[in-house]
Amino acid sequence: MKELRSALTEQMKQPNGPTPELARLLKRVAAEARQNNIRPEELLVIFKQLWNSVAESLRPQNAEQHERVRQNLVTLCIQAYYAD
Numbered sequence: 001m002k003e004l005r006s007a008l009t010e011q012m013k014q015p016n017g018p019t020p021e022l023a024r025l026l027k028r029v030a031a032e033a034r035q036n037n038i039r040p041e042e043l044l045v046i047f048k049q050l051w052n053s054v055a056e057s058l059r060p061q062n063a064e065q066h067e068r069v070r071q072n073l074v075t076l077c078i079q080a081y082y083a084d
Contacts, residue, residue, distance in 0.1 A: 001050065004029060008054045011073070015065045018076055026073065030080035040081045047077055 007022040018026075026047075033043045051070055 005050060005054060008051055009058065011069065012054060012058050012066075015062070015069050017069075018073060022073070023076060026076050027080040027083070030077055030083070034081055040078060043081060044074060044077060047074065 004025055007019065007025050011019050011022050029047075030043065033040075048070075051073070055066060
C-alpha cells in the first residue's frame with residue numbers, strides 16, 4: 001500500500017494520464033487481489049479510499065481533471081483484474 005500511495009501521489013502531479021509506474025503497480029495489485037480472492041468491487045473500494053486520501057492531502061487544483069484521471073485509473077484497475 002505504501003508503494004501504491006507513493007505512485008498515486010506522483011500521479012496527482014502528472015494528471016494527463018497514468019504514469020508508467022502506476023499502471024505497472026495497478027496491474028500487480030489487481031493480480032494479487034485476484035490470487036487472494038478479493039472481489040473486484042472490494043479492490044475498487046480500497047483503491048478509491050486510497051486515491052481520496054492522497055487527494056485530500058494534496059488538494060488538486062482542477063477537480064474535473066482529477067476526477068477524469070481517477071475514472072481512467074479505475075478502468076485500468078478493472079481491466080487489470082480481469083486480464084489473463
